[in-house]
């Protein structure tokens with residue numbers, strides 16, 4: 553493939569990805585406010601309806617210097633950050649599958665990851681993890697992943713078993729911490745999220761996701777403690793750590809597993 557062709561594909565992926573990120577922002581905020589998904593976007597401060605030119609992902613925010621074009625109130629950093637993250641996730645998913653052309657796998661990786669961003673936003677901003685959205689995400693993406701795995705020639709029983717074991721182990725591991733710590737280490741929402749990740753990723757990928765989640769979450773907690781952003785014993789949202797752990801498992805899981813089996817044998 554020529555350089556220009558690859559370049560155009562990646563730019564298109566970034567643009568499409570950023571619009572999905574914009575949609576994710578709407579889903580997160582309207583789920584929090586318990587309002588419908590349809591209807592024009594408004595400024596949360598002055599309530600004026602936004603024009604399409606105010607809704608271009610990342611660019612509108614840059615051009616308006618992070619402020620509402622009508623009232624000048626700062627726009628929450630969530631908007632450009634999620635739009636940019638979604639653009640990056642799309643570029644990564646497409647880049648990973650440019651050589652093999654497995655677009656259904658690329659789609660699975662992108663839509664699952666971008667969907668999880670709803671929970672990152674809601675947990676960070678409001679410490680909320682909506683149950684219906686988590687269950688829906690779990691059902692849709694575990695089926696999608698199982699169909700993809702079966703299509704690679706993996707025996708159906710093995711596929712089913714992997715997802716059942718992933719779901720059961722992830723749920724039990726977090727339920728155990730929830731009970732032992734009397735709800736201090738993890739919340740009920742974290743158990744559900746871990747169950748969803750276990751069902752979608754399957755075993756052993758979810759094990760790798762949880763491993764990375766503790767590394768990322770632990771490092772973030774240490775940095776926040778040392779910079780005195782939080783006090784010892786403070787509750788910090790764990791969903792972002794679990795979700796970045798899931799990203800790491802999808803991107804690096806197969807290499808980690810190959811390395812482990814090499815080290816063991």
Ligand SMILES: [Zn+2]
Pocket residue numbers: 595596597598599600620621622623624625
């Ligand atoms: Zn405004």
